[in-house]
Amino acid sequence: MNKILVTGAVGQIGSELTLALRERYGRENVIAAGHRTPPSDALLQSGPCITLDVTQRAQLDAAIVKYGVDTIYHMAAVLSAVGEQKPHVCWDVNINGLYNVLEAAREFKLARVICPSSIAVFGPETPRVNTPQETVLRPTTMYGVTKVTGELLCNYYVWRFGVDVRGLRYPGVISSETLPGGGTTDYAVEIFYEAIRHKKYTCFLREDTVLPMIYMPDVTRGTIGLAEADASRLRHHADFNMAGFSFAPRDLAAEIRKHIPEFTISYAPDFRQAIADSWPMSIDDSAAREEWGWYPEYDLATMTADMLAKLQRRYEEGKL
Ligand code: AKB
Numbered sequence: 001m002n003k004i005l006v007t008g009a010v011g012q013i014g015s016e017l018t019l020a021l022r023e024r025y026g027r028e029n030v031i032a033a034g035h036r037t038p039p040s041d042a043l044l045q046s047g048p049c050i051t052l053d054v055t056q057r058a059q060l061d062a063a064i065v066k067y068g069v070d071t072i073y074h075m076a077a078v079l080s081a082v083g084e085q086k087p088h089v090c091w092d093v094n095i096n097g098l099y100n101v102l103e104a105a106r107e108f109k110l111a112r113v114i115c116p117s118s119i120a121v122f123g124p125e126t127p128r129v130n131t132p133q134e135t136v137l138r139p140t141t142m143y144g145v146t147k148v149t150g151e152l153l154c155n156y157y158v159w160r161f162g163v164d165v166r167g168l169r170y171p172g173v174i175s176s177e178t179l180p181g182g183g184t185t186d187y188a189v190e191i192f193y194e195a196i197r198h199k200k201y202t203c204f205l206r207e208d209t210v211l212p213m214i215y216m217p218d219v220t221r222g223t224i225g226l227a228e229a230d231a232s233r234l235r236h237h238a239d240f241n242m243a244g245f246s247f248a249p250r251d252l253a254a255e256i257r258k259h260i261p262e263f264t265i266s267y268a269p270d271f272r273q274a275i276a277d278s279w280p281m282s283i284d285d286s287a288a289r290e291e292w293g294w295y296p297e298y299d300l301a302t303m304t305a306d307m308l309a310k311l312q313r314r315y316e317e318g319k320l
Helices: 012-025 041-046 057-067 080-085 087-107 142-161 187-198 216-228 249-257 272-277 286-292 300-316
Strands: 004-007 030-034 049-051 071-074 112-114 168-170 172-174 200-203 211-215 245-247 264-267
Touching: 004 012, 004 057, 012 030, 012 041, 012 071, 012 216, 030 057, 057 087, 071 087, 071 216, 080 087, 080 142, 080 272, 087 112, 087 142, 112 216, 168 216, 172 187, 172 216, 187 200, 187 249, 187 300, 211 216, 211 300, 216 286, 245 249, 245 300, 249 264, 249 300
Parallel strands: 004 030, 004 071, 030 049, 071 112, 172 211, 200 264
Antiparallel strands: 211 245
16 A cells, blocks of 8 residues: 545545645655645645546546556545535535546555545434444435445445445544534534634534534544554444544533633524434444454543644634
């Protein structure tokens, strides 16, 4: 594994994952592929960056040939909230884009594909507390439908064609470098920016909406950990449950107030409330723990302290 293409490299997870991969495998060996949004200075200055639309197979093939790619981290996706506003685009990017990646992996005999899934694969009929690895997958969002379909497609490519595809069901991801783009869990990032800038935040979910979340350093460590895991130990492939910690907006607000006592929060739930209500509150990730040694390092308190310290520093430098 030494030439890695990251699709969706300009997005919330892709941007930090790309930097972590460059750190680990060498700057020139990790090609950051974005679509519309220009790459950050950090991405541009640390290695190759290209423009790539994953729905266009020819563009994908050209990048694989040009850079001698043998591994793809396929992070390009339309998330849950935008997916409800633009279901056709969500299907096109999440399914046709993934199909292109898998077909390219099969034809070019790539060593590995990492493709994220999400807690959005679950739905209102799924047990919401400590949601098991094997359970009902009947989501009510287009994003969830594409993620279930994507998991099935990835696992099919493993069994039918021997392509080494691996993936995690990410909870809501909290990160300090790149804002999330159009998810239901985005409030848990926005709240930090508003707490630092204005000491107040209006949340688009109800105060008691408990959701599973995870902090970005755990996401990058866990994703690379799965990619490097011994294949002979894996019984699952593209659908590992992954957990960090769970909280409701009011719990996060209380944690922020320990650092910024004047911080206030109000609530104005919108269409994203129905999406959140269809998702689990906590996740059983014992399969990931048993098969490749996954464990999270951050909890609500340590994540909050780290987020506030990082964003406060950027604010004081005039970069927030
Ligand atoms: C979203 O909110 O859509 C994503 C996810 C949980 O996959 N963050």
